[in-house]
Amino acid sequence: MELRHLRYFIAVAETGSLTEAAERRLHTSQPSLSRQIRDLEEQVGVELLSRSARGVELTPAGKAFIDHARLALAQVEAAVESARRAAQPAKQRFSVGFLTGQEMTWLPEVMRILRGELPNIDVIVSSDYSPDLAEELARGKLDLAFLRAEPDFNLAYQVVGREPLVVLMPSDHPLTSRVAILPQELVGEPFIAMANKARVLRAVIDDYLDRSGIHIKSVQSVDNPAVVMSLVASTRSVTLIPAYVENLMPWSVASRPLEGGAPTIDLVIGYRRANTSSILKLFLSKVDELIAGVAKRLS
Template identity: 75%
Template sequence: MELRHLRYFIAVAETGSLTVAAERRLHTSQPSLSRQIKDLEDQVGAELLIRSARGVVLTEAGKVFFDHARLALSQVDAGIEAARKAAQPCKQRFAMGFLTGHEMIWLPQAMHILRAELPNIDVTVSSDYSPDLADALARGKLDLAFLRAEPDYDLTYLPVMHEPLVVLMPSDHRLASRESVRPQDLLGEPFIGMGNKATVLGAIIKDYLVRSGIEIKPEQVVDNPAMVMSLVSSTRGVTLIPSYVQNLMPWSVVSRPLAGDAPSVDLAVGYSKSNSSPVLKMFLSHLDELIARVPGAGS
């Protein structure tokens, strides 16, 4: 069994389609991919995937194997990154990730701390969805990330900011004239929900609406903050979103606080327990200083 067998199997399982996995993820032909999956099943000794009207789905054996395959690849990737770092010990490197939009708030102060301690450090920065950042931390591709506390990863999370949710709406919306918005005011409005890349936030919004005694079915579901604002403006929809997005709003979109006890979502610094980077240790020792330098953090 080779690593490519695991990568091919995971790609098919995650996309739910041999065609999509072959063309968009693996850049190979579908017949070749099918042969690789068949070779893997022969080596495992069990059927892992079956075709259905909805595409390709995992068998019970496939579901069990998927978790182990993903863990195995994660460990291999982490080992590769650790070996690369060990091969170049003279150059100190640090890789940071940010939940899209938060780099505007946290990156300048984070760089101030890093440069003050290590003027010649090589810092790489990426912006992504929270689950993807967590996956990169687990694989050793990032040393530290500002993200949500994703429950499916064995990472350490240290909360740095509690972000209240606000209502996003077109600037000329009927609710824009109010100082605050009740959850009941959202009934009947085109609602934009959070997609699969915002699982933590989506769960908080769903719980808040249930506790408020209202049921809203989203007309659109998106993940990217820029797309959320675009849809708010173009479809005249409303949504609930963390307050940091107010830093990114165009003129056509405004926000209003929620009335009463508004829900909040935590932003955390996340890292892998197995990461022995001295730069990571140094950065974490300055975390209180970092929080103090960012307005609104720690609250």
């Protein structure tokens, strides 16, 4: 069994289509991809994928196999990354990722904590969706990330903040006249839901709406804050979103708090338990200092 077999299998499982996986993800021919999948199933000894007119789906055996396949690839990529770092020991690299928009709040304090080490390290900063940050951590591409506690990755998480959800709406929406908004007032409004990729946030929102006893039918699902704000303004919709997005709002949208006990979502720092970076160890020893520094700046 070769690594390409695992990559091909995961690509087909995630796209649900041999054609799409071959053309868009793997840049190979469909017959070649089909042969590789058959070779993998012969080596495993069971059928991993079922083919039908609707596309390709995982069999029960495939569902059991895919998590281990992902983990195997992640471990290989982490090993490659570790080897590359070891080959350039002169100056250590420390890579920090942020859920897009959170760097505005947390990066200054991160750099302050690392200030004494900066002559000896290169700090690499990036921003992305939370699931993508978790994947980068698992693969050894990032040392630390500010993200949601994504459940499908074998990572360590530590809560650094809890953000309330707020209502986002067009700046001239009638509800902007309210100081705070009841969840029942969202019923009947066009609603932008979080896409499945942002499932940690989506779960918090869905749970809140269920507990509030209301049902809202979404008109669209997205996972990018910038796209959310654009759609809210252009389609005159509303949505629920973490309060940090208020730092990114254009003039065309406005926010209001929820009345009563607004739901919150955790912001965590995540890292691989197997990461032996001395800089990571130093940083983790100063997390309380980091939280206090951000709280003081925001007060």
